[in-house]
Amino acid sequence: MIPGIPGEAHDAIQAWYAAAxxxxxxxxxxxxxxxxxxxxxxxxxxxxxxLGGIPGGPLNVxxxxxxxxxxxxxxxxxxxxxQLRTLVNLGTPINWDLPGALGGPGSYWRCQISSTADWVQFxxxxxxxxxxxxxxIYQSVQGAVAAFAALASGDYYGALAYFQYSVFEVIVAxxxxxxxxxxxVGPTLWFSGLSHFDLHSAAVWNTIAPYCx
Amino acid sequence: MSNEFRYVVxxxxxxxxxxxxxxxxxxxxxxxxxxxxxxxxxxxxxTRRGHISRSASGKMRQDAGLGAMITDLQSGTVTMLVGERNxxxxxxxxxxxxxxxxxxxxxxxxxxxxxxxxxxxxxRRIAKxxxxxxxGETQEVWTATDLGVVTYARFQANGATxxxxxxxxxxxxxxxQLFEIPNGYTVxxxxxxFDSLNSRVRPTAExxxxxxxxxxxxxxxxxDP
Numbered sequence: 001m002i003p004g005i006p007g008e009a010h011d012a013i014q015a016w017y018a019a020a021x022x023x024x025x026x027x028x029x030x031x032x033x034x035x036x037x038x039x040x041x042x043x044x045x046x047x048x049x050x051l052g053g054i055p056g057g058p059l060n061v062x063x064x065x066x067x068x069x070x071x072x073x074x075x076x077x078x079x080x081x082x083q084l085r086t087l088v089n090l091g092t093p094i095n096w097d098l099p100g101a102l103g104g105p106g107s108y109w110r111c112q113i114s115s116t117a118d119w120v121q122f123x124x125x126x127x128x129x130x131x132x133x134x135x136x137i138y139q140s141v142q143g144a145v146a147a148f149a150a151l152a153s154g155d156y157y158g159a160l161a162y163f164q165y166s167v168f169e170v171i172v173a174x175x176x177x178x179x180x181x182x183x184x185v186g187p188t189l190w191f192s193g194l195s196h197f198d199l200h201s202a203a204v205w206n207t208i209a210p211y212c213x
Numbered sequence: 214m215s216n217e218f219r220y221v222v223x224x225x226x227x228x229x230x231x232x233x234x235x236x237x238x239x240x241x242x243x244x245x246x247x248x249x250x251x252x253x254x255x256x257x258x259x260t261r262r263g264h265i266s267r268s269a270s271g272k273m274r275q276d277a278g279l280g281a282m283i284t285d286l287q288s289g290t291v292t293m294l295v296g297e298r299n300x301x302x303x304x305x306x307x308x309x310x311x312x313x314x315x316x317x318x319x320x321x322x323x324x325x326x327x328x329x330x331x332x333x334x335x336x337r338r339i340a341k342x343x344x345x346x347x348x349g350e351t352q353e354v355w356t357a358t359d360l361g362v363v364t365y366a367r368f369q370a371n372g373a374t375x376x377x378x379x380x381x382x383x384x385x386x387x388x389x390q391l392f393e394i395p396n397g398y399t400v401x402x403x404x405x406x407f408d409s410l411n412s413r414v415r416p417t418a419e420x421x422x423x424x425x426x427x428x429x430x431x432x433x434x435x436x437d438p
Binding site: 035117196 | 273302366403
């Protein structure tokens with residue numbers, strides 16, 4: 001599911017496994033939005049068919065972005081019975097609408113790779129996660145304004161309570177932010193400063209391979 | 214939520230009459246850099262740095278990573294600017310949810326909080342407060358009472374710690390363009406589920422992330438396979 005860029009991640013993966021990866025391009029990938037996530041469903045079905053055609057032996061699947069959710073669907077929901085050796089999801093949105101986010105892994109070992117700088121991954125999450133994040137940010141600013149109003153009116157202890165509340169909402173927002181990036185059924189390896197598309201580079205693969213490969 | 218908190222008054226402090234600028238409805242405009250550090254239960258930590266800008270008209274912009282977020286209390290919107298795609302995702306908070314939080318036992322806001330220390334840091338009057346949750350979580354907040362801004366906060370729960378700190382604070386109105394959607398950005402409509410807010414989880418007590426979570430080097434370096 002990872003884009004095949006000659007000389008880039010493809011070659012690094014080939015070098016690591018000493019085997020040429022099979023590129024399963026996910027071309028119908030526009031409708032990846034709620035409520036239907038229709039292209040993810042279609043991709044899952046398609047990938048299950050592709051995996052079913054691969055001869056036996058250890059099977060490692062490496063994905064990028066929503067391709068990870070396609071792979072989860074393919075291995076959890078669509079009747080794919082064989083367990084993967086590894087499933088490595090690069091920048092995959094942890095989307096609470098989609099099956100597998102909280103269920104058992106369809107792989108022996110599963111790795112999530114995320115970057116704190118990646119907003120594309122964030123907007124691929126469930127509207128539930130995003131709405132909670134957005135509302136907490138909004139409430140945090142509201143709390144700061146209420147605190148200032150209390151200060152101005154001489155309610156000093158009330159103002160300090162509002163500041164506590166404002167910070168609390170930031171912490172809640174951070175939780176929702178991380179909920180879109182951090183896997184609950186396996187380890188997450190974090191990068192900072194990398195973009196969504198940086199995550200399928202050879203440099204990232206070479207860094208994570210000892211942990212995930 | 215506030216019912217689940219009990220408040221720790223560490224030390225009775227002198228009541229400091231607010232020196233806030235009471236002329237406007239919104240806090241004074243400012244800009245600052247901020248740093249958020251997460252420390253995992255296994256001791257590893259990572260840091261996220263960003264920038265905040267606050268206008269005199271109640272707008273706040275936070276830049277972090279490859280995106281930014283603009284909160285506008287007057288229009289009731291939160292706009293996410295996704296730099297990598299030149300997209301602006303605009304979320305409109307439903308009218309009924311725009312009410313200001315209120316103090317009180319049936320609110321998420323504590324009734325009142327007394328400072329355990331008041332001091333001066335970098336020439337600013339700072340009030341330090343601490344509250345504890347019923348599951349041992351603690352939240353310490355330092356507030357600059359003249360500007361109405363939190364300069365330092367530390368939240369600890371479940372063995373993990375989140376620390377946020379403001380640096381290089383400057384007063385004054387930021388460039389108004391900062392609060393607008395940049396030219397060339399596409400506005401993206403995305404479904405919202407504000408109806409889901411009633412099921413909001415406790416952010417720390419239910420924070421069960423995956424085993425083995427770890428931080429890898431900030432700049433990936435090639436490793437021979």
